[in-house]
């Protein structure tokens with residue numbers, strides 16, 4: 001294999017509806033391959049918490065399960081990609097979500113002399129997403145994800161990773177909002193699967209199975225795409 005190809009920072013995209021497991025898998029890939037997870041959802045929630053102008057505008061849209069404007073999201077992602085730590089490679093989790101965002105990403109990467117190694121579609125059934133999302137929580141200290149039915153901490157009430165005892169649930173993880181988020185996914189994001197397929201970088205992974213098995217399949221794709 002060409003040495004230059006191997007040293008070029010990886011750019012991976014995770015596509016899939018809310019609840020598909022993008023965040024869980026992105027964090028595992030981050031640990032295993034030293035890539036940086038860039039979640040626009042996390043960046044937006046940070047902007048909301050910080051009370052910035054963009055955050056204030058985003059909050060109402062997020063609470064309703066809609067998509068935040070391309071303008072805001074692209075600006076947030078551009079700023080984040082400009083930070084040094086992303087130079088070793090990134091996993092985009094929750095971006096792009098619209099064709100305008102996909103085109104903006106192409107331009108940003110071109111400016112940086114980078115290209116997309118793989119766009120991985122996590123394939124799941126909508127019906128299962130409501131259960132997945134309504135049972136999930138994260139450690140308030142380290143962000144590790146848990147699920148009431150699928151992934152409880154080994155010792156009840158204590159985070160496996162950091163020992164923290166406080167857990168939080170997202171405001172938009174409720175049955176009503178999930179329906180809007182799934183609808184937004186199908187209307188605006190699912191078409192990106194064909195976009196990346198036509199570019200020859202699409203990889204599909206069955207994401208209905210067990211977390212470890214899905215992580216294994218993703219790992220193989222990352223190794224092959226580097």
Ligand code: ADP
Pocket residue numbers: 017018019039040041042044061062063065066067068069070073093094095096097098101172181
């Ligand atoms: P999920 O994928 O489970 O819905 P995220 O944390 O990725 O969770 O996103 C939460 C919310 O943040 C979305 O419902 C949307 O309102 C907003 N959001 C995140 N990423 C984007 C994006 N790329 N474009 C527009 N809105 C976004």
Ligand code: ZN
Pocket residue numbers: 139140141142143144159160161162163164
């Ligand atoms: Zn923790």
